[in-house]
Amino acid sequence: MLSKLTKTVSLMAVAATFGIAAPVAAGEDRMALYERFGEIPVPSKEYRIGVILKTFNNDYFIDLKNGFQDAADKYGVKVEFFAAPGETDLLIQKQLMEDMLVRQFDLIAVNPSSTSNLLEPAARATKMGIPLINVNDAYISKEDQEKHNIDIISFISTDWAEQMRHHVRYCAEKLGDEGGQIAHIMGFPGSTAATQRLEGYETELAKFPQLESVAVLPADWDRKKAMDVAADMIQANPDIKCLSASNDNMALGAIQALKNAGKLGDMIVMGCDGIPDAVTAIQNDELTASVAFMQYENGYNTIEAAILHLEGMGDKIPETLFANQEIWDKSNIDDKIANYGRYYSGMAKLTN
């Protein structure tokens, strides 16, 4: 009895870690998946919510923005977007947020470009009584919140480490008991996503003794560099069975290296993010899988959390909330292309 119970619980836990996203039939309203908080009250007034993002100039942020906008339209709140020209424009983003503060928003959602560049305006916002939600990385750490007197309601983001755990598990599943050699191409050393993804890869690997990690090398998120790195990896370890790349760009670079070596199709190559090029590569049987995550959902959840907080129901909001993740591979990619246009602007481009 007891063992049966623990089994069920552990099964549920496994299901939870593998991504809550259940397969959804075509045409079904996927929004049901995003309602993490249950019933959201009707806002008592037309709240104005300010959103400051790193930049607008890639699909990733457009998806996030769409999530914000859709939820805002649904609940009848106003949302205004601000963003620096590029992800490295730390100072411009700081000045932008400082200027946002005079516009009397009811709540501000921040997606800082670095862990530190928005500390000063965030502290000022708290002083002015404007509630803050931290969306996506960079994350304003607990220590910094305390040191600078910043109140952040919730951290609504993506579990980077979990993505690479997906990679390792996928690899273990495909290779079976026999196992084999695996290697990881990491992103720009020092960036949050690269560091946490590497950590996820390493911790999960410890659970699968049949997998042997033979190399971990950085390729700085870059396709060309990843091509060189992957070429070196397969040169030095001809028996490699599985390549885990920290993003899709680098996975595509690795595929180019495999093509050049005439080894494409001999091994599992996994990317991350679900960019359009990667989707095409999965369709063409070049890329094995990509771990995609719902950027859209982070925006959507943030608006819901904002309404809950402003309506005095802040106790329903967890301190951290991670978006769903899914593995896309040959088995499900056609379904994703058909149904995900709204959530991945890159996907919409593919179907058009």
Added chain:
Amino acid sequence: MTDARIIGGAGRESSGLITMLPAAIESMFRLSWRALRESWGLILALAILVLIFSQASPYFLNTLVLERILTNASFTLIMATGMTLVIATGGIDVSIGATLALSSMVAATLMNLGTPVLPAAMAGLLLGAGIGAFNGSIISYLKLQPFIATLAMLSLARGMTLIISGGSPAFDLPEAFTSAFKDEMVMVIGLGGLLLTMLVMHRTRLGIQIRGIGGNENTCYICGVRVNALRIGVYAFQGIMAVLAGYTLTASFDAAEPTAGLSTEWLEAMAAPIIGGNTMAGGRARLFGTLMGCLILATMRSGLNISGVPTAWQQVAIGGIIVGAVTLDVLTNRKKVS
């Protein structure tokens, strides 16, 4: 201006400076009058900007906004003051953003390793001066184009920053450091640096000689001006100003970021002197114009932010203003010649 007063060469500046000090106030008064005459167009432009933005957004006329504009302008001013001198010698320094990042990272890393604040900050300043002096040296002795020399330095310093930091920011800096470069200190450093530089540039032989290098380097050399030494000094000064700007940025982030200075701050540091009427050909140092350039850029940024104009359009606007300012400069000069 580059007349017979240059003759006599360098070497007696220090005593000259001291005797200058009692007359400083009177000098400042005369300087401000001259600055007003030279830059009334810029003052008018600033006034028009304020008028437009106060009509565009009800939130613009606000003490918080004023404070932000003054702080942001002061930050740019710190770098732009040094840049004005570099431009006056007929040069350019595109490495300031990288110098700023490297020296801040070195100082912050030293502090995190347990070095007391003062030596660590001094080490950063020395490094900045060293980078500047190196720039000046290769420009002077290897006869490299200033743009190319400093472009090489940009790459070098940025790479060193990433190597030292491993790509991640250095945080948890001592309170003594951050409080010394934070908030109103940005304005103190910016305006203090500007006033001192104005005195030197407009009231000492040294200033005349620096402008002389940009005006006609050969003549200066023949007259006994130590052209190379002065140029190296100017670039070193620019390096120090970049470090000071870097320290204020580090203090406000409470961390030294490896990507600091990658943003448009270094571009604005070059744009402000140009908007202020300093020609790239050199020979002119309108520091008051530089100040107005900084104020115009900061006002425009804040005003557009508050009016909800996307930041990409702001870059377009800044580009437009630079082209406009240069065109105006070219046209007025042409009129004088003809």
